[in-house]
Amino acid sequence: MIFSIVPYYCTYKIITEFLASSYQVGNYIFIAVLGIILRFVCFSISSYTSHKATADLLYNLRLEVLGKLEKLSLGVVMQNNSGYYKKLIVEDIESLERFLAHHIPEVSSSLGVPIVVAILLFILDWRMALATVILIPIAYKILSGMMQGSEEKMENYSTSLMNMNFSLIEYIQGMMVIKSFNKTDAAINRIDSSVDSFKFHVLDWYKSCWKYMSGFAILIKANLLILLPVGGLLFLYGEADISKVIFSFLMSFSFSVPLVKLGEFTDTMPMINQSYSQIKEFLALEEFNDSKTNVKIKNNSIEFRNVSYSYTGEKQVIKDISFVASEGKLTALVGESGCGKSTIAKLAARFFDVNSGKILIGGINIREIPFQQLMDNISFVFQDTIIFHDTLRK
Numbered sequence: 001m002i003f004s005i006v007p008y009y010c011t012y013k014i015i016t017e018f019l020a021s022s023y024q025v026g027n028y029i030f031i032a033v034l035g036i037i038l039r040f041v042c043f044s045i046s047s048y049t050s051h052k053a054t055a056d057l058l059y060n061l062r063l064e065v066l067g068k069l070e071k072l073s074l075g076v077v078m079q080n081n082s083g084y085y086k087k088l089i090v091e092d093i094e095s096l097e098r099f100l101a102h103h104i105p106e107v108s109s110s111l112g113v114p115i116v117v118a119i120l121l122f123i124l125d126w127r128m129a130l131a132t133v134i135l136i137p138i139a140y141k142i143l144s145g146m147m148q149g150s151e152e153k154m155e156n157y158s159t160s161l162m163n164m165n166f167s168l169i170e171y172i173q174g175m176m177v178i179k180s181f182n183k184t185d186a187a188i189n190r191i192d193s194s195v196d197s198f199k200f201h202v203l204d205w206y207k208s209c210w211k212y213m214s215g216f217a218i219l220i221k222a223n224l225l226i227l228l229p230v231g232g233l234l235f236l237y238g239e240a241d242i243s244k245v246i247f248s249f250l251m252s253f254s255f256s257v258p259l260v261k262l263g264e265f266t267d268t269m270p271m272i273n274q275s276y277s278q279i280k281e282f283l284a285l286e287e288f289n290d291s292k293t294n295v296k297i298k299n300n301s302i303e304f305r306n307v308s309y310s311y312t313g314e315k316q317v318i319k320d321i322s323f324v325a326s327e328g329k330l331t332a333l334v335g336e337s338g339c340g341k342s343t344i345a346k347l348a349a350r351f352f353d354v355n356s357g358k359i360l361i362g363g364i365n366i367r368e369i370p371f372q373q374l375m376d377n378i379s380f381v382f383q384d385t386i387i388f389h390d391t392l393r394k
Contacts, residue, residue, distance in 0.1 A: 006035025075351030083166025
């Protein structure tokens with residue numbers, strides 16, 4: 001932090017030596033070079049340490065997310081598509097890298113340098129110090145306008161990215177099937193549509209930010225336009241000697257650079273917050289309570305005993321349902337669309353746990369049957385699987 005100021009200070013001393021017709025500047029050149037080297041060394045150590053710690057943290061976080069995925073019920077997992085999980089495990093976790101590896105170590109430096117420089121300038125001459133910092137509140141006020149509507153744009157960006165990931169993964173994984181049934185054009189159209197949507201939302205977000213970022217960048221670097229006439233007038237009226245004016249000019253350069261970097265960090269915070277919220281929400285999902293000891297199932301009859309279930313915790317999809325699907329007999333669930341037939345089938349396979357009542361197979365509550373053993377005894381076909389007309393037996 002301090003080492004980045006050293007070259008500016010040494011440059012000031014070298015100029016004052018020349019103005020005094022003294023050319024003993026060797027020591028200042030050496031100190032300036034030493035300051036640059038020490039700054040590079042300290043930055044390298046800080047960067048290496050933060051990146052190593054971040055890499056370990058992200059590795060462990062990905063393992064935790066994957067471990068959590070194994071502990072969720074199949075129904076909860078299937079509520080989101082592959083694009084969601086790809087974004088969660090890859091993009092969302094990776095976005096934390098910038099905050100952990102860059103923001104934390106660099107923000108401290110970016111804050112420290114302007115504070116130290118401002119203190120030095122106020123000690124030297126409060127008028128030139130005020131001319132240096134007067135535009136900063138205005139610049140950051142303009143930058144804050146960028147946050148208006150950022151949550152909605154971030155949500156649109158996140159959704160379009162997830163949809164694009166899903167369409168690409170769907171095409172790659174199902175390429176053989178798509179080509180076999182000559183559905184390439186339809187698949188490509190879905191990809192094109194998802195990419196166009198992602199492009200639109202990215203550009204829409206950035207277009208809304210450009211004017212604020214431009215205004216911020218211009219004002220944060222414009223302090224010299226105010227400092228130059230103020231310093232010139234103070235010098236002309238004998239209020240400040242030339243060395244103070246030169247020192248203020250040089251320090252103003254070291255003042256604006258870290259503030260620009262702080263502005264860039266502010267720009268990325270909505271994305272980081274959204275990614276963090278997604279990860280936190282996923283890790284907070286209720287885990288699947290699975291038994292570890294196999295049980296002896298006497299028969300394959302399925303009994304629903306006073307079962308009620310709600311997806312949202314509010315409106316119940318099924319309420320107080322009781323019936324027996326006896327082994328060796330055909331049991332059909334008949335009803336209007338949306339009455340809960342698919343939900344009953346998913347509950348029998350323990351995609352979800354019932355809110356009340358019991359589901360028994362062979363007289364044993366399915367909560368007491370290890371999930372792997374339950375899957376060994378149940379077969380099912382998802383209704384969203386595509387079945388082509390020509391493959392159906394009439």
